[in-house]
Amino acid sequence: MRTVIVVGASLAGLYAARELRAQGFDGRLVVIGAEPHAPYDRPPLSKGFLTGSGSGTADESHIALADAEETAELAAEWLLGARARSLDVRGRTVVLDDGRTVAGDGLVIATGASARRLPGPPLAGVHTLRTLDDARALRAELTCGPRRVVVIGGGFIGAETASSCVALGHDVTVVEAAPLPLVAQLGPEMASVCAGLHARGGVRLLTGVGVAGLRGAEGAEGAGASDPGAAGARTSEAVRAGRSVTAVELTDGRLLPADVVVVGIGATPNTAWLAGSPLAVDDGVLCDDGCVTALPQVVAVGDVARVGGVRAEHWTSATEQPRAAVRNLLAGHTVDTAHALPYFWSDQYGSRIQFAGRRSDGDSVRIVEGSPDGLGGDPSAGVRGEGFLAVYERAGRTTAVLAVDRARPFMKVRRGLAAERAAELAGV
C-alpha cells in the first residue's frame, strides 16, 4: 500500500493516522478534513469549554488532540478546510469540493456525525453544539449577561449544555419529547435518577412535550442586537435574515420565551459524500466486526461507522476502533475485530456519570454501592456527591454498569466486563 487517505480530521481520523504509522505504514498519508481546525477534542465543548472551568478550559490549546511535535512525526499531508464530495466507484479516488482529486490505494472513512437541526429558516440565537465554531458562537452569547436559555433535547449533550448554562447564571429550561430523557441509554430506573440532576441543578425539565416551532422577530429584544459580543456570534445567514429567536412553541401550545436556543436532538452520520459509491450506507457506513466495508481497501471508524451492526457515538470507540481497522486495512482482509466494550462518560451538574457495557430492555438494575439519594454535591463549590454504583443484570449475569461519582468501583466492574467480552470473542 503506497498511499492511504483518511477522510475526517478529528478524533477517529487522527487515531487512524497514528495507528497507520505505529503499525509501520511508511507510505504517503493524506488527511482530509472539512473543518479548518487541526484535530481537537469535542467532549469539553459542552463542559469546561463553555464555562471556562476545569481543564477543558476556554483556552483552545487545551482541546488540541496533537501537539506540533507529534504532528510532525506523523508526516502526513493535511488538507484542512477541504470537504470530500465523492468517492469514485472503485473507492480509490476522493474528489474534493473544490474539484481537486486525491488518489490512494487505501481509505479510512472517519467523517463522524453532524448535529441534527430543526427545520425552518435560520434565526439568530439558535445554536447546535458539535464543532469548535458552534461552541465559540454559543459561548459568545452566554458571556454577555443573563439570558433565557431553552435547550431542546435532554440527551447527554443537551444535559451538559444546560448544566454549563446554569453554572454561568442563566435561566435554563430543557424540553424533552420523551417521557424521560436518556431512557434508551440508561433504562427507565436510572434515567429517572439522572433526570433528577436537572432539578438539583436548578434547571426546569419539561418532558413528554415536543417542539412545534420557533418564534422569531426582527432585531428581537434580548437577542443582543445592542451587544457587539453577541452580534459576532450570530450565524451569517441569520444576521442577513435579521431575525432573532424570541420563543419556543411547544406542541401543547405553551410558549417558552427564549433569547438563546440550543438544539440538542442528536447527530446524523456524515455519509452523503458516499452516495453513488459501492459502499452500503444505512445509519452509518456498514462494515464488519473489524471496521472493513464491502471494499477491502476501505475501512470506517468512529461516529460514522456501523461496526457489526452497531454505531456508537462514543469517544472511546472512536479511539479504539482505528487499531483493528488499520490492521485489517494493511492486511487486506479482516484479521482483527474492533468489538471493545462500549463505554462513555458525561459530566453534569457537578456529577460524573460513567456507563459501560450492553444493556438491553428488561435487564434488572441493582444499586450495589451508595444510593441515588446521595447524589449531587455542590457543583458551585466543586464538591462531588457521594454517588452510587449500579449494575444491570440479565439471567444472573452482569450486562452493564453505571456509576455516578464512583470512579474506582466502576473501573473494577468495567474491567471485569471487558475481560468477559474478550474471552467471549476469543471463543473461550
Added chain:
Amino acid sequence: MIPVCRLEDLPAGDSVRLDITPPVAVFNADGELYAIDDTCSHQDASLSEGWLEGCLIECPLHAASFDLRTGKPACLPARRPVRTHQVYVEDGVIHVLVASDAGATGDGGTGAAEKGSAA
C-alpha cells in the same frame, strides 16, 4: 512534609488522595510507596481512583496510564507528565514532601504540573 496515614492503613494495591491544592495521590504499589499529582494531566480525573498495576496507574476516565516512578505518561491520551513527590515513613506514618516547582501550576487550574514538558 505532610502526614498521610499510618503505613498499615495503606495496604498493597491501595491508594489515598490528599486534599491539598493541587491534590496529591499516594500509592502502595506492591510494597513500594509513591506520590504523584492526583489530577490526570489529560483532563480532570482523579488518579487515586485509577487502576493500579505494577508501577502503572491507569486513569479512570480515558485510560491514559502513568509511571509512578517518573510521572511520565505511558500512553495516550495524556501527553504531559504529572509531578512526582517524595514519600517518607516516620514512626509508622507515611509522609509526603510535595515537590515545589514554582510556576508549574499556573495553567488553567488543572493543578497538573508540567515538569519537564517542552510543550
